[in-house]
Amino acid sequence: MGNSLSDAFQEIVLKRRSNRYYDQTVQVPDEVIQRSLERSILSPNSSNMQLWEFYWIKSRDQLNRFTPLCLNQQTARTASHMVAFVTRRDLWKKRMNWHKENIQQEIQNNEPDKYQKRMLGYYTKLVPFAYTNDVLGVMGLVRTIISNAIGLFRPMTRMGGVSDTKIVVHKSCALAAQTFMLSIAAEGYETCPMEGFDQVRARKALGLPRSADICMIISVGKGTEKGIWGERKRVSYDEVVKVI
Template identity: 30%
Template sequence: MSRFAAESSCLPATPDALRALIEQRRAVRRFLEEPVPDAVLRDCLEQAVLAPNACNLQPWSFQVIRDAELRRRLGPVCLGQNAARTAPVLIAVLARPDTWRESCAAVLDQWPEPQVPEKVRHFYERTAPFQYNQGTFGLRGLFKRALYGVVGLRRALMRQPNSHAEMRLWAVKSTALAAQNLMLALQSHGYATCPLEGFDEVRLRQVLQIPRRAVPIMLLAAGRAADNGVYNPRLRFPLEERVSWH
């Protein structure tokens, strides 16, 4: 546990404190030159990976870019956006649909008790591999879709993911949860963020040497907000237009 986590564990979490933190978070487009300390970045990344995720397979990875030259090269990759050009740190948030096999083994190897429960071992040795292995050219996934179509006539069952495209979606959902944790953690330390989805993925892969099957879902700019960092007042649509009650 980090020093920051140890200190915060003594503080009660209140709805008002959480609301204040969420309301403070804005997408900041301009940053000061002040660097973000490595200890803060590590603490925030530790909080990021506490995010809920599918089957605890933690299908994410992060590349923390502090080097000035590398950040300069990423400016054009991010289409010249001010957030990318001025932030003292950029974090590439990657979804990893390709790491499920290693993660299944890691869960069993790193289980936090002396004995792995038999149900847990069975899940990660049998159930999860059946669920997430899509086979060469996705042929195994094609077979599973047909199987689920028949079995699903009689009972409810988990039908996805059963294609490489659905594996990407599976990983992106969990990674997005971790990214939100990361933004709120940085906000709690007084650092602003801007999630950047506007970038040239081909050039991003060339600059950062991203693994072939990893999915870059955002570049997160982080740092102290400049006075002119927030461009516009916040706008959210009325809740009644987006929520149904049953």
């Protein structure tokens, strides 16, 4: 194949399978989870807003508490750890200010360069425009009208209401989840992403506001043969890859 990095990556991708039954005699070391979460944080994310949080469900008590919330799935019941990947669209102002402070620190007493000016404009004007949402959905409507009006004349990012903001944060969070799963595979352990959980109860159990969503809960453990539900099946390359 390609080079050794490509071969290693191929191996990791092929190794990662959703495992639904872990060997409960094997405890996945904490360092493996921590390293994998550190890698997750490096995932690409929209406007580098990092509107995510990762709740490491680590103690036996917490694992027992979250297992029924994951509908008693075997992968949750036998897991050594679980991690809830959470979207936090409500934290946009905090992240915006973090960016502003970073840029201002870079500038200090100097004149901002072109790039710094652009970044300041981005985080002080565009980000509030994109992330502000109100209960009545007025801002969503404003965004829809403005972006569609501009879109009549030139290519434009189409923006909308809360659902669009949710999609934005879920996309980034899912990428972090994928980094985590590939990392765990590289470390020699297995995972299973779950959307089969009670969003309302799990959110409450994590003490999160209603604006926070759990994107996925990922179980981690030492996988077993029994935990693999058959061969990996995918529709053909030609069915999903369209070369234009």
